[in-house]
Amino acid sequence: MQTTAEPASVALPGQPTLARKGMMRLPMVPKLAYRNLFHDRLGLIVTVVGIVFSVVLVAVQFGLYLGSENRIAAMFDHAEGDLWVVPLGTKSFDDPAMLSGRERHGVLSTPGVASVQELAVGFVNWRKPKGGSTAALLVGSDVTQGISLPWNVTEGSASALAAPSAVAVDSTYFQELGVGGLGDRAEVNNMEVTVHAVTKGIRSFTTLPYVFTTLATGRTLLGASADQSSYTLVKAAPGTAVEELRSALAKRLPDAEILTHAEFRKRSLDYWLFETGAGAALIAGAVLGIIVGMVIVAQTLYASTKDHLNEFATLRALGASAGYINKVILIQAILSAVIGYVLGMALSLLVIWAAEDSTLLIVMTPHLALMLLALTVGMCVLAAICAIFKVIRIDPAVVFSR
Amino acid sequence: MTALPYMLEARDITKVYRSEAGDIMPLKGVSVELAPGELTLLMGPSGSGKTTLLSILGCILSPTSGSLSIAGYSTAGLSAEGMADLRRRHVGFVFQSYNLVPTLTALENVMLALDLRGASRAEAPDLAWEALAAVRLSHRAHVMPSKLSGGEKQRVSIARALAGAPSVILADEPTAALDSENGQAVMALLAEVAKDTRRAVLVVTHDHRTLKYGDRMIRIEDGRIASRARRRLSEVNNEFAPAA
Structure with missing residues (x-):
């Protein structure tokens, strides 16, 4: 007897039909991700330190950028007018x-x-x-x-x-x-x-x-x-x-130029931030922070995945889909991101508080905080791709050779 | 639903590994059938093709030629994910090195297999406990693998294979890493598991002390089936008669 029907529908007499739609699944993927992450404490510390460094660097750089914007635009924010008549x-x-x-x-x-x-x-x-x-x-x-x-x-x-x-x-x-x-x-x-x-x-x-x-x-x-x-x-x-x-x-x-309030504000910002290169330097610093963070997270996640490769191969041999294993790695990355973000933001706020009376104006806004969270999670998810590539290439047959 | 004559049926399985140094052919037209309610022993010297055959029967490797069906479902034309789906639903594995996830407890290791098979949050704990009870390890459910003895680890591995009631259980040298006493206990357990007529069990082994637990024995040499034997019904020891 040979059939090629979809195996998903197969159930032998007396076998429980396990795959039922609409049922609450076991939280095994997050549990496995969490356990893998916390199993290697040193690896976790290295990852978190990398993310914290990255978050602080990006927060300070973007905070300085926003601070610069605030300083450049301060006059516009306190001078009321619809149009500005300015010298050509x-x-x-x-x-x-x-x-x-x-x-x-x-x-x-x-x-x-x-x-x-x-x-x-x-x-x-x-x-x-x-x-x-x-x-x-x-x-x-x-x-x-x-x-x-x-x-x-x-x-x-x-x-x-x-x-x-x-x-x-x-x-x-x-x-x-x-x-x-x-x-x-x-x-x-x-x-x-x-x-x-x-x-x-x-x-x-x-x-x-x-x-x-x-x-x-x-x-x-x-x-x-x-x-x-x-x-x-x-x-x-x-x-x-x-x-x-x-x-x-x-x-x-x-003989004069007529600019709207928004145009003159933008022209001033563009001049100081981009024509002089000051803003570009701040943005470059932030990008550097993101790259450094991503490399550190990618390295540690890759190392962690390599350490757990046998388990992933076993999961694959037991029939885990590639998506199932990818989810474990992605959740590990997201958990690292959230831990790193919370600590990084706390440290950033401390830096901002310490710089309050200095010549540096570092600004943190709810919008920037949310953007940093998205950036950190995105950075960690991107970093997880190397690990995912490693896992995709696992040969489940290795489970028999050990 | 009509009962299947075989839970697993492999016909003329050939495997060729191509390389610059030349082709390697570990399997040369092997046919295997696993009947429900039976424990089959697969024996043979190192390099005879046992592991390759086990990998193919477990839908981990695809044969170069030949056909394979498990629980009546052919593997022909299945993608890697399709093969993973088939083994998830119909194959349970017991490994020589147990391959338990070291960060999960015994119970969680069993629940992981159930999660892979799509068990719901409501039914999984009961099924996992049942599987651990079947291997008489309920009292060690919350213990991490590092705290379990070799025999206990292998019993958890069997519980994991049993969870979700697969049609076929494939065991790769399950006693190789165990002392004699634990090895006997594990084989006795597998023999007990094999009595269930809803599944078939294949055990790859070198260990002649396991012979008494087999209903059938297949001997493989140089990529070919060298002999097949069935236990004499009257015998209680290691007596096998050539299969018809």
Whole structure:
């Protein structure tokens, strides 16, 4: 008797029919994966250390990248406007030039404009009270019009900047600027200024200290005329299409560039992160972390699989499908990933906490944490492929030769 | 369902290994039938082709030519996964070195075999306990293989093979790593298992002390069946008469 029917349906008289659909399967695959993993404690430690190293490296690199983004975009996140009128060829907020001075009137006379605010931004020479000088980036804005520059004021107030020659500086730059708090005096471009407000945590990506003042004082200190500014922020009236307003402004102001808020923000980010290569270096560091992690996990998983090759061959001889064995290896990889991720994240948060008061800004967001989890699991699953290739090639006949 | 005359039927099995140094032919037209309720001994000197034959009968290797059917199902044209499926459902193995998973307890080793066969969470524990009870090892169910004696390991291996009620149990030198007492106990157990008319048992052995447990004996030499014998019904010792 010879038939070629599907063996899955075969049941001899009296034999229990084991393969019934819809029944809860035994948790043997995760159990085997867990036992294999914890059986070799040293191997597990090596794997976890590799993953932790990788998670911390990637978390810090991406955290630094996000921190850099935050620093570059900080001005945009605190300056309200739908459109920015900027000098032609402006690469970023921190690369200022002066507009001609006719822009404010040109903008105000355009239909659909609700309000206009101007910023005078420029590099200045800051002479310290006790001698020595440093470069700084002066940001002059009209504080009386409710513009939210500067923010995070911890001493004094933004409105105190209305006083003659008043400036605000950040406490993290005290040492660099040679001042210690409210009332301290210094010179900006050879003109005396007094610290009337102190902020906390406003640091620039370029490391040059920001110095905030009013628009009028800013113009004076920068040597600009009374109607000149670096940027003109335009707020569209309710119901006005921003794109249409941009076209109208572009026609009126041919010597300036009209950018949406998002465009200018992106241009600044792209300039500092990619044109200067700073962001690429951070991303390269993160990629390196992923590669190192993957290699370590792949090596240890491969070694673990080799150690358990006899068992996998036995499973294969007993009729385990390739998928069944692959599942064991993948679960081992995922378990390693989760353990490594939890420890790695804990260590990363510790690093971030320790760097809080340093010049490094490392940011961790829920989104980044989730991305790191996905990345870690993905990295470990990819690393498991080498081990899976090894197992696929097992000859189950070896079980008879031992 | 009509009872099958043979649980395993192999016809004119040939195996050729091709290599640059020349072809090696460990099996040259071997035919084997395993009847239900019988324990068959496969004997032969080293290099006679026993292991190759066992691998083919267990659907681990494919023959170069010839046919094989297990529980009425032909292996012709089956892929590697199809062969794995057939041996999962119809073949139980007992290995010389036991091949238990060292990270699982005795009970879990048996449950692993049941899991492979698709047992549900509800039925598997009972079936595993039954299999361990059948080899009189229930009291060692939660012990890791490293803490079991050789005889106990082999009994767990038999329980694992029994779990899921395969049509054929293939044992590769099951007593080779055991002392005389444990070897006898294991063979007695296999003989008991073979009495179940729902399955056939084949034992590859060198050990002449196992002869008394066989119902039939096949002798293989140089890749060919040299002799077949059936136990004389009147004999209680190691007397085999040539098979018809």
